[in-house]
Amino acid sequence: MPTQIDKVYEPQRFEPAWAQWWIEKGIFKASAKNTGRTFSIAIPPPNVTGVLHMGHMLNHAEHDVVVRWRRMLGYNTLWLPGTDHAGIATQMVVERQLAAEGTNRYQLGREAFEKRVWEWKAQSGGTILKQMIRLGTSCDWSRERFTLDPGLSRAVRETFVRLYEKDLIYRGEYMVNWCPSCFTAISDLETVHEETQGRMWHIAYPVVGSDEKLVVATTRPETMLGDTAVVVNPEDGRYRHLHGKTVMLPLMNREIPIVLDSMADPKFGTGVVKVTPAHDLNDFEAGKRHKLPTVKVINEHAKMTAAAGPYAELDRFDARKRIVADLESLGLLVKTEEHRLPLGRCQRCRTPIEPLVSKQWFVKTKPIAEPAIRVVEDGRIQIIPEHWTKTYYEWMYNIRDWCISRQLWWGHRIPAWHCQACHQVTVSREDPTQCAHCGSEKIEQDPDVLDTWFSSGLWPFSTLGWPDKTEDLATFYPTSLLITGFDILFFWVARMIMLGLECTGDVPFRAVYLHSMVRDAEGQKMSKTKGNVIDPLDVTEKYGTDAVRMALLRGASPGTDISIGIDNFESARAFANKIWNASRLIFMKMETSGVEPWAPGAMNCCLPEPITDSLVTPLEDRWIFSRLNRCAESVNRAVENYRFHEAAQTLWHFVWHEFCDWYLELKKLRFEDNTGLNAHWRNLLTVYEMMLRLLHPLMPFLTEELWQRVAEAGADRPISIALANYPQYNPDASDAQAEYEMEILQSIVTAARELRADMKIDPKQMMDGVLVVREPARSMLDGQLAGIERIAGAKLDVRASDEGVDGVKRGFPEFDLIIRVSASQAEAQRSRIQKEIEQLE
């Protein structure tokens, strides 16, 4: 029996219970059996260190809409949750703790340190998952994964060995981006380039055996200590006479050659380039071309090495100052100018990157990028919004090898063993006891771990049990969809496509939906330093999860960022409250009418026809069923195409301005006159049920709560249960005639209201207004009149048009809607209004 419900919507009172209950009932659990229609999606695993922010909230809301929708459509639906071990991020958290305790990881030792991180993870990791559970995200928690789980680690190992065996992984000395603070190599993607105000120093290098001086320009004078040549363009006439000569490197007094190479642009600077193969990528390559020696003058701590002579041990920036000063006193500093240049920084700690030559592991990306380009080209993977495909191609066509080794302790250790006897490398699926080449037992595992993105690149299939041929893999792979932010298109999406194709021979997902960034109400990026961060947990506590979801989804149109502020949450809560109160009205009327809770409606996926007790189906029923039908069509299409804002907008309009404003208002009148109540109730409740179902993927808590209060079957039949019970478009249920007639009714009511307002008449002493319509409209309006009068607050009469009146044609081809006011007491107003009306013609 429906109970009395509170006047105001207070989601805090029921949300936590439902979140718990859904999990207890196992509603989110997917079946491993392949039952035909399946839908699967793997969550972008948040960092274990992570705390839920608005970006997650949007991402999860979008996931949840799609997933709940598919589930209700009867798909065997899997949303697989989990977290990422997040190499650097996590290691840094624990290292900070150690620092606070006055120790560090080196003192602790590798094994103890790893143990310590695991302890941290058990204790404070995965906060975000708990938050997700509270927010009702409908993941299958029984399949939760972590990138360092044994199974996933095996997948990582398998992939590494396979790639190595196929010669797609190699180890070598190359220029890498070194972060002196994180103390590891990082990939190109992990460096951010920032336009910085720097300087350009012009330094004179004396030519040996001549008084001439070559002037080179540099932005990093400290690297000159490691110069092993200067380069001029062979075509550059200015320096032709110096070909084959040498210069004396100032400060170091080392003789270095003048080399010819097109890398020197005669138009830039002085046309002379200093070459430091150890500390610049261009120079490194030039060094290789000209077989130049490499002199490393800066070490991993960003301090000058012994090779820097008198500058040894200085920090690189202190060295710079000293060197510039020394050059100046030697009279070799020709000039200094301001210069803007992009400076590479570590994405994580903002420290300026030091390009260093170092021995690292790389993935040869060109061969695996090619098929990854093809699957997007031929549509096997669809990227939405489509314009991102171009960005994807840009990157993939110009892709460079991927540095995958990190000098960290937290992560997947590289499965390679170095032999101390023959110095060869053994890469193996199982831990080897001896060198595969010479049999020596003196082998040691490579100390490095893999880039975090290496393991997350396997996520869609490693989580399903790959490399084993599991039932889950057969049922859910390839996954149906990936929803993520465009900011990790390269980091993650592209790598998953490459590795997915390489490992499984199939695409990892069939579609990628890239959503936008969430910004604050001023369009600013949310950041802790700006203090404009909105904590999702705060606002869900205050406004309700459904309202927050709705606020985000309403703004979630593909391609544009979402600006969100308190106003958005307030209006979304008002919407939830509106639904709440509409329900309250229905429940109250049910009680006074003695209506029993009803059995849940159609389990088929099509909308039923309105029910009638007599020969005449009330207009409002025919109309609302038709509108509902169109609403279902629109919402389904919107969700299918990831147009979440459209789904939200459509429902908003249907619920508020059709169901509440008109339908319920008209039904109130029906309940007054007490005839044919049975049919009225069954229609109303059917529409109400369908409305809740349509809303459920977007607003799960509110709809579940209301559903449980009103449905006879009660708690055993959750609205979210996996049955094919989501309303879908029914071509037979659209009733254009009813919509048309309702439009007329609405315009009559509007007109009547205007009359009343304009004449400033007290409804109680209302003069007669006369509505005159042609015959078809007249019969249509029969029986509606009382309702119209009530809504309009005017007393009206309906006559046929041949009774002859003045009026206004409102633009309906079949009907003339003519309004005449016969005011006995207010002739003046009457004629004034009539004139105005006539002007409308």
Add this chain to the structure above:
RNA sequence: GGUCGCCUAGCUCAGCUGGUUAGAGCGCCUGCUUCACACGCAGGAGGUCGUAGGUUCGAGUCCUACGGCGACCACCA
């Protein structure tokens, strides 16, 4: 330097494949303690759709140029 996106009411934005009077939410103004809801109801004001051309019977919607804003990529000393 390259690529992409955005510029529509005071604010935040919808407007899919070009088609009747350009929409929503919030804000603002007017009137309502109407027995579901003031987190409400009924009305209203407010836009030459960044600028200039072009294609078309017809353009916010397609094309070109320009201006402003933003994002991403990038080894020019």
